[in-house]
Amino acid sequence: MLAKRIIPCLDVKDGRVVKGVQFVNLRDAGDPVEIAAAYEKEGADELTFLDITASHEKRDTILDVVAHTAEKVFMPLTVGGGVRTIEDIRNLLKAGADKVAINTAAVHNPEFVGQAAKRFGSQCIVVAIDAKQVDAELSKTPPTLDWHDHHPDLFITESVNSPVWQVFTHGGRNPTGIDAVKWAKQMEAFGAGEILLTSMDRDGTKTGYDLALNRTVSEAVGVPVIASGGAGTLEHLYEGIVEGKADAVLAASIFHFKEFTIGETKLYLKSKNITVRI
Amino acid sequence: MIAVIDYGMGNLRSVQKALEAVGARAVVTRKPAEILSASSVVLPGVGAFKDCMANLCQFGLVDAVHKSIQSGKPFLGICLGLQLLFHQSQEFGQVPGLEVLPGDVVGFAGKIPDSVSGSALKIPHMGWNTVQVKKNNPLFKSIPDNSYFYFVHSYFVVPERSDDIATTTEYGIEFVSSIHHENIYAFQFHPEKSQKLGSTLLKNFSELQ
Numbered sequence: 001m002l003a004k005r006i007i008p009c010l011d012v013k014d015g016r017v018v019k020g021v022q023f024v025n026l027r028d029a030g031d032p033v034e035i036a037a038a039y040e041k042e043g044a045d046e047l048t049f050l051d052i053t054a055s056h057e058k059r060d061t062i063l064d065v066v067a068h069t070a071e072k073v074f075m076p077l078t079v080g081g082g083v084r085t086i087e088d089i090r091n092l093l094k095a096g097a098d099k100v101a102i103n104t105a106a107v108h109n110p111e112f113v114g115q116a117a118k119r120f121g122s123q124c125i126v127v128a129i130d131a132k133q134v135d136a137e138l139s140k141t142p143p144t145l146d147w148h149d150h151h152p153d154l155f156i157t158e159s160v161n162s163p164v165w166q167v168f169t170h171g172g173r174n175p176t177g178i179d180a181v182k183w184a185k186q187m188e189a190f191g192a193g194e195i196l197l198t199s200m201d202r203d204g205t206k207t208g209y210d211l212a213l214n215r216t217v218s219e220a221v222g223v224p225v226i227a228s229g230g231a232g233t234l235e236h237l238y239e240g241i242v243e244g245k246a247d248a249v250l251a252a253s254i255f256h257f258k259e260f261t262i263g264e265t266k267l268y269l270k271s272k273n274i275t276v277r278i
Numbered sequence: 279m280i281a282v283i284d285y286g287m288g289n290l291r292s293v294q295k296a297l298e299a300v301g302a303r304a305v306v307t308r309k310p311a312e313i314l315s316a317s318s319v320v321l322p323g324v325g326a327f328k329d330c331m332a333n334l335c336q337f338g339l340v341d342a343v344h345k346s347i348q349s350g351k352p353f354l355g356i357c358l359g360l361q362l363l364f365h366q367s368q369e370f371g372q373v374p375g376l377e378v379l380p381g382d383v384v385g386f387a388g389k390i391p392d393s394v395s396g397s398a399l400k401i402p403h404m405g406w407n408t409v410q411v412k413k414n415n416p417l418f419k420s421i422p423d424n425s426y427f428y429f430v431h432s433y434f435v436v437p438e439r440s441d442d443i444a445t446t447t448e449y450g451i452e453f454v455s456s457i458h459h460e461n462i463y464a465f466q467f468h469p470e471k472s473q474k475l476g477s478t479l480l481k482n483f484s485e486l487q
Contacts, residue, residue, distance in 0.1 A: 001448060002406070002407045003406045003426065005406065045405065045406055067291075071295050074299070076428060076430075076471050122402070122432075193430075223402070225400075247404070
């Protein structure tokens with residue numbers, strides 16, 4: 001039976017892991033390659049690098065990181081952050097990434113996802129969606145996206161009774177007016193092979209995933225959905241899989257700070273009758 | 279020297295590095311002469327069946343693949359490299375394959391009964407799943423039955439000869455996850471992404487004569 005995946009996520013800036021990682025026996029706790037190898041040893045199912053390098057001059061550092069990781073670690077590697085062009089994707093895959101996560105570039109030009117899937121195959125195109133639940137009254141978001149008139153149906157038009165989530169870009173700073181559930185379906189239609197769904201309401205709070213968001217998206221699309229944002233306990237991971245219907249769960253801090261090892265996480269999930277690879 | 283065939287599709291570097299990590303010497307190449315002189319050959323591949331076949335043709339590699347297989351040296355297909363060995367694929371209409379092994383390539387879509395899955399299973403079949411060994415095979419030496427390997431695919435092979443089936447895997451239905459026919463070995467999953475057990479498979483392959 002297909003196992004639910006446990007995916008640690010590393011924020012990489014200028015080629016170094018940020019958001020402190022507390023692994024014992026590491027010579028260099030900021031080295032993504034060493035941390036990746038440690039996670040592989042623990043039995044992580046995949047690994048995600050989120051490149052948060054700000055300056056353009058240093059953007060190629062992620063390619064070195066990916067290349068060195070792919071030489072040492074034999075597990076699926078997803079790289080996101082700043083993926084804007086077909087050339088970016090080609091370079092990352094060539095360096096050894098198995099999948100790339102596209103976020104802001106998809107919002108600016110949805111067709112880009114279609115082009116990428118056509119060129120490289122859906123299996124390596126992950127669309128990352130950062131979503132926030134819309135308050136009773138939708139904050140006014142002028143439709144500034146130039147493709148708005150081509151897909152007006154994708155935008156949130158009015159405040160509604162059932163929960164609605166809005167897509168944000170630039171790490172949750174910029175609202176787009178796009179309905180996250182409709183967006184996920186559209187991205188699948190364009191060829192996304194997987195959805196990485198982050199709740200910006202929950203990210204960093206350690207209060208658990210946004211289960212309603214996850215479940216709604218997971219039931220709306222036919223491709224796997226990775227739950228992200230908010231995991232603080234092992235029970236949160238369990239809820240994400242069972243109630244959020246996630247195919248995989250992504251977490252950063254609970255693994256980095258050694259609150260739980262991947263091994264402990266999997267034993268816990270197994271004891272709750274979740275299929276995991278041990 | 280193991281030749282990893284480069285036809286512009288797939289994560290060749292990963293395959294090469296995984297082979298090197300188990301002590302094999304591997305070269306990524308699209309030169310027919312290099313492929314023909316290699317001691318064994320790997321045909322990797324991710325992406326779409328149609329594009330892969332088109333690239334193999336465009337780079338003039340179809341003949342080198344056929345001759346390698348006919349020469350009797352160990353040949354390993356990975357993922358799409360497994361599917362390409364069959365007669366034809368239903369991905370994007372009927373597309374002919376290399377026609378080395380009898381059988382077709384079909385999609386999961388519409389094949390998975392709802393009664394089995396409860397709710398619809400996600401496609402692609404992506405992640406770690408177990409493989410059940412159906413036939414003794416030197417590549418599965420030191421690999422326990424029901425071990426986990428990493429899969430990512432939406433199509434699978436349906437061989438005509440049940441003798442060719444080496445392992446099967448369950449995803450809503452039971453499908454063929456590896457093939458063994460004479461000197462041909464092929465996996466639907468990715469040994470180069472399957473950590474320790476994947477490395478064992480590659481080591482076993484590299485030690486074949």
